[in-house]
Amino acid sequence: MTTSARRPVYTHPVDGFGTVTIAPVDPAADAALIHGWVSQERARFWGMREANLELVQEIYEDLDRRTTHHAFIVSRDGEPVGLFQTYDCAEDRVSECYEVQPGDTGVHLLIRPAQGAAEHGFSAALMTAFMAFVWSDGRTRRVVAEPDARNEKAITRLERTGFVMDAEVELPEIDLPEVYLPAKRARLAFLTAPVAR
Numbered sequence: 001m002t003t004s005a006r007r008p009v010y011t012h013p014v015d016g017f018g019t020v021t022i023a024p025v026d027p028a029a030d031a032a033l034i035h036g037w038v039s040q041e042r043a044r045f046w047g048m049r050e051a052n053l054e055l056v057q058e059i060y061e062d063l064d065r066r067t068t069h070h071a072f073i074v075s076r077d078g079e080p081v082g083l084f085q086t087y088d089c090a091e092d093r094v095s096e097c098y099e100v101q102p103g104d105t106g107v108h109l110l111i112r113p114a115q116g117a118a119e120h121g122f123s124a125a126l127m128t129a130f131m132a133f134v135w136s137d138g139r140t141r142r143v144v145a146e147p148d149a150r151n152e153k154a155i156t157r158l159e160r161t162g163f164v165m166d167a168e169v170e171l172p173e174i175d176l177p178e179v180y181l182p183a184k185r186a187r188l189a190f191l192t193a194p195v196a197r
Contacts, residue, residue, distance in 0.1 A: 009072070010136060012129040017121070018077040020129035022084060025071040027064055031057035033073070033080060037112050045148040046110055047182070068092070074126065083110040084130055089144050093181070097169035098188055103141030105134055109154075127161045131191070141193050146171065146186040155187060163189040 008021035025034070035056040038048040048056065063071045068091035074082040089095055089104040109130060111123060134140050147154040149168050159165060166188040174181040 008075075010129075010133045012132050014125045014128055017125040020126065021075045021078075022072045022129070022133050023075070025060050025064065025073055025083075027057050027060040030073055031060065034060065034083060037083060037110060040113060042113060043110060045151040045154065046108075047184070074129070076126075081112050082126055083112075084108070084133075086134065093171050093174055094144065094146050094186075094188075096172055097146075097186075098144075098166075101142060103139060103193075104144050105137075105140040105142070106144045106146070107134065108145075123157055124160065127157065131161065135193060143191040145189040145191075146184075147189070149185040149187045155189070158189045158191075161191065163191045165189050 006023045006026050008023040010022040012020045012022075014020055031053055035051070035053045037043055038046050038051065038056065041049070043049065048059070051059070060071055063069050063085070068088040070086050072084045072086075073080050074084050085108040087106040087108075089100045089106045092106055094100075094106055107130070109127075111126060114122075131143070134143055143163075145158055145163060146169070147158065155165065168185060168187050171181075171184040171186050173183040
């Protein structure tokens with residue numbers, strides 16, 4: 001399996017779990033890995049099940065060119081375990097569904113399929129590292145998520161992390177030469193930055 005040689009932009013040790021590193025997606029090097037994750041039935045809410053390898057690479061090349069949207073491979077002790085994306089809410093279709101505030105950062109998260117028996121606390125440990133990474137930029141005041149309204153597992157995970165669930169909305173279709181996103185019924189969720197002590 002080929003994975004990106006890009007250097008991590010964030011490293012976060014999680015007690016009893018291991019060291020989580022977050023590195024920018026390298027579209028050419030990481031496309032096969034990402035395709036293997038997003039094409040599975042369990043990833044149906046990610047919206048890329050029918051995408052072939054070439055399209056996955058093209059999508060992440062488009063993201064790589066943007067300054068407002070970012071994609072990362074997340075690893076635990078060197079082993080890739082997830083795909084994490086952040087974006088400027090003001091520059092995303094979600095901005096048509098709620099009143100964006102300064103410092104709003106949107107997130108998407110896809111955790112790879114479990115290898116063997118499910119590990120208790122795995123998702124929670126990754127969420128701890130993800131949130132630490134998002135808050136570390138010093139600009140984010142609120143994290144915004146918009147999981148598919150039917151994705152009860154993701155909604156429950158967000159609630160356990162402290163997100164406050166909000167309205168169900170319809171994210172509009174985007175049909176551009178570089179990218180196509182169908183309309184999506186989503187549930188907005190918000191997490192305000194922790195108060196510094």
